Amino acid sequence: MPNQAANNSANRNVTLVLFHNDLRVADNATLLKASEMSTDGKLLLVYASLLTDILDDKDAYRYEAMGQARQQFLHESLADLNASLIQRGNRLLYFQKDDEALDVFTQLSDLIAQQQVTDICISQKADYNQNKVYDLLQAKYPEIQWHIQTTSTLFDELPLESLPKSFTQFRKQIETDYDLLHAEKDIAISPTPETLAPLPDNMQSRNEYFFEYQLSNQAGRDKPSQQPSSFRGGELNGLKHLDAYFDSDAPSTYKTTRNALDEWAHSTKFSGWLANGSLSVNMILNRLRRYERDMIANDSTYWIWFELLWREYFYWYAVTHQQKLFWFKGIAQHAPSTQLIESLLAQWKNGTTQYPIVNACMNQLRTTGYISNRGRQLVASCFIHELGLDWRYGATYFEQHLIDYDVASNWGNWQYLAGVGADPRGCRQFNLDKQTQQYDPNGEFIRQWQGNPQKSD
Template sequence: MQTLYWFTRDLRLHDNAALLAASRSGTLLCVYVVDPRWFTPFRWSRRPMGEHRWRFLWQSLMALERNLRPLGQRLHIAFGAPEQVIPELAASHGIEQVIRSRQPGTEEADQWASIQAALPDVLCREFETLGLLTEGTLPMALADLPATFSRFRKQVEAAGAQHSDILRIRTLSALPPPPGFARDNRGDCPPIVEPQHATPFTGGESAGLDRLQHFTFGIHGIERYKETRNALDDWDASSKFSPWLANGCVSAREVAETIREYEQVHTRNESTYWLWFELLWRDYFHWYALKHGADLFHRDGPQRQHRPSEFDAERFADWCGGNTVYPLVNAAMNQLRETGYISNRARQLVASCYVNELGLDWRYGAAWFEQQLIDYDVASNYGNWQYLAGVGADPRGLRRFNLDKQAAQYDPDGEYVACWANTAGDA
């Protein structure tokens, strides 16, 4: 069978059930589609793909191509709308089967439906590769997904899924040949802009796996993770796995298995559990997005919980540009704009300021994060913003942080604010 494999958020050879299925073909065309709509204003006047996200993604694509070459394959990079590109490639190469990883997000679902409609005689298959669990191993039906993470976690752990149902798939060492090298149009993709501030993040499977091993077995950061994870600007205080997880350079199951191996070899404590706990949070938002669909982007959330808010262009621009009256918030927003990354604690603080102090519509803040963050994924980003804005999966409602108290606790000497104080800019 002649197969087209559509890489999306699964840019790796290890633990990839979708690619494994595609490898059982006669010929295999490996495709990644860069959508030009990513680079133009879209949802809430933001372009989805900012410079930092694009740079990390492109690095990841080039790393994937390097890993495919020894297997006799290459990555065909197409610049265009997937609902047009995939059917055109399928027609020109006599494709009988199209495979991809199952995606959360309404745009992704609509594109897949359009491709299936355009290819009525082609077998279109999706596999679940993005999370810890598959829908078949969830301890509940997707329609019955609990409204809170706590209830979800208890059901998952009661079912013993922490270890028994999370098994990574071997790294592929062979792939079928391509049906002739298709001419791609990667040259039409936007140029890569190098950051003004050096970043330790480099996209790609090898870089992600190296970070996983370094943080766990290298510096044993996993043993003290719960105590250090809230640091604002310390590279080894938290795992920093999220950019590679978001792009699928490293699988969540690979991380879970590495945690289990560490616990067997070294120690199992509250910190090793907490890293698993946060992986499970990521999984919960994945299923939350699949369950709620378009409600993930609704101002009042799935439960239509109305919270007073507005959009004020001047206040929004001040927040994005690090020009508010809150020095800690300004520092974090400057770091985000300059590097494409801020810590989880910083994200909570700037989002709390945005929703509570500035009184702005959370969706515009989420769209700014979507543009800027190198670890953006639709489910975690919009799920977390709904959670903090009090319209999502948080049973306690609106979350409000005392910014002065947070600054005293996490930046007592003002080092973080001083470091990022002089890079204020425009949205």
């Protein structure tokens, strides 16, 4: 990439926003902060793909390329964000590993140096690896001011003195001290900036940085197939789904349907938009409160809050336990007695185990990037108990494919099921026959996702 000296001396500041899991303009305290700080300056709005590749041990558990469904959902989310930023007078700059093999960290560092960036705005993260990369950047440019906002959780910081060992203790304390579901006032939403400061002058025609240009390059190389599910990425689609969900009767029966293996309305399906930040959890909670006020408040509506608290718990769990989130023995004293067996790992991934229900779920995951919570529990339990595999390889495969991949919820749930996490009962094994009878009594789900091994002649 050619070096171009920056000429920003006339500007008060050059602010750079590093988007990650905050891909929206509404209720985005990070974008708001950047827009307020840069009124007389210039603004660089950046998404740096796979920034953590710079770290040595990132691929330890066979992380291969991001699955197509996850990639497509992410690209839709970024395209929508880009459109919103263009409407406001700026645009999204996108960094990915380029053909000259410059890693993303180096490309980003070059931009920071060329543009004489004075301030960097990010959202607070539970992501240990992403935070390590931010530390590297901070060490490289100690003169830059960093501004960190909360955009993905209900609380700005852990609202308790320390994180309780179990979710139940956490929930009870939160509900006693901060019952957000029944609080008098709605949760405050950050205003959406109407306009944004422009790009630095010398960046205005640097098409090679623009998201559209980078994406068309990418699409040429590795075109994602149409995603055969109802998930469409982006803030606009997320907000439409939020409206549609709370305009329906589905919330009033959520608790009785949430364990189903399939069906769009049986659970909220907020997870993909929540995970990459196209939807804010505050806006979801406000809609839930409105539903309770205007429609009905019952066990089911309460249970949506309950599940959002699980998400919150795992976020603070990841912040508390840092790199232990990825350790084989997790936060426990002893490692499990499982191991990596390549042939069994391949069977699980390809949906060719001897367990039709597991195969069906894995086929659904590979094709759509989504499986229900019950499906995740079954395939993870099979992975750990029936196949006796090292849980970290399963978590990594989920990371590759889930459109709602979230570092805290994914690794936290896997640890929980492997008996090395926050489960006071130690270890959970699901009886796959019983679960099949209960959740797929007529075999429809297994047929739809071809869970029965194909018989060869």
